[in-house]
Amino acid sequence: MLTAEDGGDEGWIETDDGVAALGEPTGSMTWFPGNHHPSDKATYDIDVTVPSDYTAVSNGTLRETRQRGKRTTFRWHNPEPMASHAATVVTGVFDISTSTTDDGLPVYTAVDPDEADGPVDVPDLVPEVVDWAADRFGPYPFSSTGAVVDHLPDLGYALETQTKPYFDEAPDARLVVHELAHQWFGNSVTPRAWQDMWLNEGFATYAEWLWDEEHGHRSAQETFDSFYDGTHPESEGIWDFPAADPPNATRVSDSPVYGRGAMTLHQLRKAVGDRTFFAILRTWTREHRHGNADTEQFIALCEKKSGQDLSDLFDTWLFSAGKP
Numbered sequence: 001m002l003t004a005e006d007g008g009d010e011g012w013i014e015t016d017d018g019v020a021a022l023g024e025p026t027g028s029m030t031w032f033p034g035n036h037h038p039s040d041k042a043t044y045d046i047d048v049t050v051p052s053d054y055t056a057v058s059n060g061t062l063r064e065t066r067q068r069g070k071r072t073t074f075r076w077h078n079p080e081p082m083a084s085h086a087a088t089v090v091t092g093v094f095d096i097s098t099s100t101t102d103d104g105l106p107v108y109t110a111v112d113p114d115e116a117d118g119p120v121d122v123p124d125l126v127p128e129v130v131d132w133a134a135d136r137f138g139p140y141p142f143s144s145t146g147a148v149v150d151h152l153p154d155l156g157y158a159l160e161t162q163t164k165p166y167f168d169e170a171p172d173a174r175l176v177v178h179e180l181a182h183q184w185f186g187n188s189v190t191p192r193a194w195q196d197m198w199l200n201e202g203f204a205t206y207a208e209w210l211w212d213e214e215h216g217h218r219s220a221q222e223t224f225d226s227f228y229d230g231t232h233p234e235s236e237g238i239w240d241f242p243a244a245d246p247p248n249a250t251r252v253s254d255s256p257v258y259g260r261g262a263m264t265l266h267q268l269r270k271a272v273g274d275r276t277f278f279a280i281l282r283t284w285t286r287e288h289r290h291g292n293a294d295t296e297q298f299i300a301l302c303e304k305k306s307g308q309d310l311s312d313l314f315d316t317w318l319f320s321a322g323k324p
Contacts, residue, residue, distance in 0.1 A: 018092030118170020202261020
């Protein structure tokens with residue numbers, strides 16, 4: 001295990017009944033060799049051997065389980081490119097659920113029994129969210145999906161580990177939406193460098209706003225207003241620096257990257273209209289599927305699809321210091 005520059009625990013983390021290997025931004029280097037940069041992607045096969053009363057969960061699809069004596073090997077195959085920080089291994093005692101989405105995509109969820117009575121039924125919610133997101137962001141980019149709900153409440157964060165987001169405790173619906181949206185924004189379309197982290201977190205945060213808007217909660221505009229006037233509980237610190245220009249490595253996951261990033265997308269949506277806005281998102285995820293991209297490419301796509309000069313909008317919301 002290591003403590004990252006932002007103060008969070010990462011790497012090979014002991015849980016109450018096993019381990020969780022989590023890697024954003026640097027923790028993956030504690031358990032396998034690699035370049036550990038978001039621009040360096042690979043496909044992965046991960047085999048894990050554990051005592052037979054344990055389960056080992058990793059990215060992708062479970063290809064085989066093989067028991068020898070008192071130990072079982074779980075063989076996981078992730079056929080699509082993955083940045084190293086999105087790789088994971090989680091071991092422990094879990095309730096396993098398997099199902100499919102409406103499009104036939106395999107769903108594998110592992111829930112620690114201590115977290116079974118959470119705010120939402122994660123095995124049921126995951127396929128619902130994936131189908132909802134695919135309608136708005138384009139086809140789901142991987143060959144399987146799912147989630148891991150562990151019992152590690154002192155960790156203090158969830159993570160968008162590829163195909164199976166990791167939750168340190170039972171999540172609510174918004175957090176499930178956030179981490180699953182990352183499968184499109186962050187995992188499939190990955191920033192070229194950490195400075196463009198808003199392309200991950202701003203998009204995933206805005207997905208929460210869209211979910212709320214379409215499920216009888218606050219509209220995206222009402223959420224935007226609460227961030228702007230500081231009444232939203234997640235709005236603290238959003239004006240500390242421009243969303244697309246974190247001052248150093250310790251700040252790439254700070255609140256401006258999330259909240260102000262989402263506010264930028266809402267301003268874009270208002271400027272170009274819903275039809276063009278969602279066309280931009282679907283084009284973005286299609287053109288950069290399983291690749292890397294940066295802020296300049298996103299701005300260029302927005303201007304191309306809308307036929308507008310959007311330089312003032314992005315200068316104001318992404319690059320300028322202070323509250324607009």
